[in-house]
Amino acid sequence: MNSILKVLVTAAPALLTLSMLASPAQAAGTSGPDTCASGYVWREAIPSDHVCVTPQVRQQTAYDNSQAGSRRDPNASSGSNSCVNGYVWREAFQGDAVCVVPAVRQQTRNDNAQAANRLAPAPLASGPDTCLSGYVWREAIPSDHVCVTPQVRQQTAYDNSRAASRRDPNGPYGSNSCVGGFVWRNAFQGDAVCVVPAVRQQAIDDNAQAASRIAQ
Known part of the structure; x- marks a missing residue:
């Protein structure tokens, strides 16, 4: 497992159950032109987010979504979407202002860059x-x-x-x-x-x- 994600998953054991939030078909990305290669699943930062990632990244994404409200500072410079200290916008897609640790944002950028290579022909x-x-x-x-x-x-x-x-x-x-x-x-x-x-x-x-x- 990626060392960054290993730390994050260890720090948040509850996210290990979050893969059950979607049906198996959704989790595996098993239909349509966005089908993932073996070993990858849809990230689903939002329902239409079909970037293919590892199951651990999908779980981290769901966990970060569930924690979004607690990581905002409405009194900061960027208004209601401002992050508390130590967090940055994830930017999984245009307009994604979910607050995550910097390592997760970097992982997101890496996954976006590799998206086309992880689709199954x-x-x-x-x-x-x-x-x-x-x-x-x-x-x-x-x-x-x-x-x-x-x-x-x-x-x-x-x-x-x-x-x-x-x-x-x-x-x-x-x-x-x-x-x-x-x-x-x-x-x-x-x-x-x-x-x-x-x-x-x-x-x-x-x-x-x-x-x-x-x-x-």
Whole structure:
């Protein structure tokens, strides 16, 4: 177990029972494009938080959520979301102001950075769009059957999950404008999910290779 989390779990034995708060399917992330690789579960800092983490991190997250009210200092500089001394905002997602110890915030950043690498590639059905061995459907949208590597599929799912946080509604293209450093993915016509430029180039390359990756 990560040494940081070992200390935290030891200090808070009650959190060891918190994995029972969700159904087994939710805890394992066993459905949909956000299915976790073996050994990981959804973090669920909020119900829609499907970043895949270890079971210990999920338990720590639930415990920190349960302690949120007791760790706030409403008289401090940031208002009602201010943390008492020794705690900082977790920042698991945009706007996450749950107060945690600094080690947990760092763990959260590490887990967010590894999110795309912890998703399980989904098996594909047979049919005219069946991919060659080693490739899977990208599914930027459900009908997107461009064949890509499992890593690209995982990145695509992650970028979809972060889409709202990367938009600048006051930008030149209205509600679909991207914040600085991001561009439209353009995996398909009208695809305005904001990604880093390297991901858009990957989408262009995968689209160009699409026909050569279909099983004959």
